[in-house]
Amino acid sequence: EPEVTQTPSHQVTQMGQEVILRCVPISNHLYFYWYRQILGQKVEFLVSFYNNEISEKSEIFDDQFSVERPDGSNFTLKIRSTKLEDSAMYFCATSWREDSPLHFGNGTRLTVT
């Protein structure tokens, strides 16, 4: 069964550094999402992306965050200047229709020191 692939599985970075988290969606999926799960807390919506633009973003998704599909296959989440509180598990999810179930990747654990 096709799956969503995320790289790296674990990223350690220093506060203030930029990080890029990568996701390869399932090939015929058109809707893309990033979710975040801080340790011990619930999974939270960050942003949705369709037709090369952001559809919706949460209040967490401030100016330090950006998303893009640079080459038509990868879907990336960039954090410009990481903070300690950005440490979390970041999940990419994709779907082929807006109302179809999301398929999640295994996540990238981001640790900011």
Added chain:
Amino acid sequence: AQSVTQPDIHITVSEGASLELRCNYSYGATPYLFWYVQSPGQGLQLLLKYFSGDTLVQGIKGFEAEFKRSQSSFNLRKPSVHWSDAAEYFCAVVGSNYKLTFGKGTLLTVNP
């Protein structure tokens, strides 16, 4: 805005026992409801979903869930739990904006 409540943070059951994980949602119209499972170090795997129709839905791994509109609930059940079912379970709802809202999760421990 929609919301999801999972009242039980942690549940422990014995292997072979039955299981019910509770989920209550808040949403004005008919929701789309999901249960996801997360094993340690893994991503979120879809167990089952409810969009419309039969209120008792079957999922993978022997799980089922029942949508009860009158109780705003979508409880997950399994008649006989296996040790491999130990994981964290998340109920989620999609509202009019097609954005998933998750509950805080229920951690399931299975005793041998």
